[in-house]
Amino acid sequence: MLTIDLSGKTALVTGGSRGIGEGITRCLCSAGxxxxxxxxxxxxxxxxxxxxxxxxxxxxxxxxDAVIDALDYTETLALVRSITKERGRIDILVCNVGRNLxxxxxxxxxxxxxxxxxxxxxxxxxxxxxxVPHMVKQRYGRIILIGSSAAYNGxxxxxxxxxxxxxxxxxxxxxxxxxxxxxxxxxxxHPCVIATDLVRERYNTDELxxxxxxxxxxxxxxxxxxxxxxxxxxxSPLGDYITGQEILIDGGRTLWRS
Numbered sequence: 137m138l139t140i141d142l143s144g145k146t147a148l149v150t151g152g153s154r155g156i157g158e159g160i161t162r163c164l165c166s167a168g169x170x171x172x173x174x175x176x177x178x179x180x181x182x183x184x185x186x187x188x189x190x191x192x193x194x195x196x197x198x199x200x201d202a203v204i205d206a207l208d209y210t211e212t213l214a215l216v217r218s219i220t221k222e223r224g225r226i227d228i229l230v231c232n233v234g235r236n237l238x239x240x241x242x243x244x245x246x247x248x249x250x251x252x253x254x255x256x257x258x259x260x261x262x263x264x265x266x267x268v269p270h271m272v273k274q275r276y277g278r279i280i281l282i283g284s285s286a287a288y289n290g291x292x293x294x295x296x297x298x299x300x301x302x303x304x305x306x307x308x309x310x311x312x313x314x315x316x317x318x319x320x321x322x323x324x325x326h327p328c329v330i331a332t333d334l335v336r337e338r339y340n341t342d343e344l345x346x347x348x349x350x351x352x353x354x355x356x357x358x359x360x361x362x363x364x365x366x367x368x369x370x371x372s373p374l375g376d377y378i379t380g381q382e383i384l385i386d387g388g389r390t391l392w393r394s
Contacts, residue, residue: 159360238293
C-alpha cells in the first residue's frame, strides 16, 4: 500500500497552530514527522493549542509548540538551533506565517506596507536563513513555502499581500537554483479560499458562504488538510523528484473565474 511516510524526520512549521498551519502540523505528524510548530503565545488561544498537541499525541504523533516572534530573526535562529541540538537535524521547513487586511491602496500607509511585507515575506526569509545552513551541512532538506492564489490573480484585497506572496515565488526560485544540488528541494503551495476562522469571518452568512461555494468548480471550500496533505507529500520520498514548482490548490476557482 502506498503511504506518505515521514518517520524519523524532524519538521518545523512556522505559524502552525491554527487554520492552514494547523492542518499542515496535523498532516506532518500523522505521516510520522516530529513536528515543532510556532505561534505567538496569545493567551486566548493557549487552550486550543494544548488541545491540538493532545489530539496529535492521542493519534500517535509527536509535536512540540514553540512561542516566538516570527519577525525576530534572533528568536527564529535560537529555535532552529534548539531543534537541531535536540534532534540532531532539521529535515522539513514549512513557512506559513502570514496575515492579510483587505484595503485599497489609498488606505494603505507606508507603515502598513513595511509591516505586512515583513509578516508575509520577511518571516519566511528569517526561517529560511536560520534553517538552510543546517540543511546544507546534512545535504538534505525540504522547504515548502506557503503562498497564495493572490500571486496569480492579485487577489486578497491588499497590495502588500499580493506583492509579498508573489515575492514568495521569487524566493522559491532562488532557493531551488542555489541549493537543489546540495540536497534541498524547495516548492511553493498556493492556497485559495480555505475554511479557516478568518475566511468564515469574512463570509459570515449562509448567503455569502453559498455564493463562495458557487465560485468553486469542485463544489466546496478547501479544508486545511487539503494544504497539509500536499505539504506532507512534497516533504516525503514521494516528492523527491519535485522541486522548483508552484502548486495551486484552489478547487479550480482561479481558472474558472479568469
